[in-house]
Amino acid sequence: MMKGNSVNSDKKGALITTCRKDYFSVFMLPVNIFLLVLIAYQIIVSILKRFPSPRGMYLLILILLVAESGVYLSLRLFIFPMAIATSFKIYKNGFIPAERTLGERIKRKDIYIPFDEIEIVDVIYHERYLDRDTEELPLDPEYIRKMIIHLKDGNTRTVELFWDDNKCGKKLLEILEKKGVIRKKRYTED
Structure with a gap:
């Protein structure tokens, strides 16, 4: 039991x-997600400057959906489980x-x-x-x-x-x- x-x-x-627990790895996951969102933002800004048309808006929406799903998956699958984890002890x-x-x-x-x-x-x-x-x-x-x-x-x-x-x-x-x-x-x- x-x-x-x-x-x-x-x-x-x-x-x-x-x-x-390796706190450095747990800390680096949100940092990596922030960098991913920052890169996506840079891509979005460059696309909107290049294509100020409806096609640019469709690309913007697509990139935002991909970035959002990436953030959700990383939070759900990596950050949350690692944050609530504890030390592994063998008796x-x-x-x-x-x-x-x-x-x-x-x-x-x-x-x-x-x-x-x-x-x-x-x-x-x-x-x-x-x-x-x-x-x-x-x-x-x-x-x-x-x-x-x-x-x-x-x-x-x-x-x-x-x-x-x-x-x-x-x-x-x-x-x-x-x-x-x-x-x-x-x-x-x-």
Whole structure:
């Protein structure tokens, strides 16, 4: 069963490793979006100077739609999940993943997942490895897109974020491999 911070540290065991959030990467995402919007603005101004006709307005609307969708996707898929993420911690008896839902963030509650509660872990590889057999691919976070953890109580948890150059991801995969709960899978569309 997934539990919050109320699990006492005796049940968690000794802290093996902690990977902290990379604040520079989180900060650079909005900066990159701002630069993208600034470039789009420059393109729009140059188009309007060149084509002060209805054709220029259509191009303007098209560019604005593309820029808006880019900003929305980057906020939804990158900035928001990284902003609410926490440190990735691996204990002797379980781990706390970096990903958090909005409700967990609001309640300031990290989900602790005991290793004994894990039934099976689906390791999903990146799309670029579709042509290779999953048995020949290494258990390395560099190759892995995400892990779907199936718990004995029927819940699932997805782990995608590994901070600090995948140090925690390698350690977690090593522990899960020793427990024999890993099942390798190809890339699949969500």
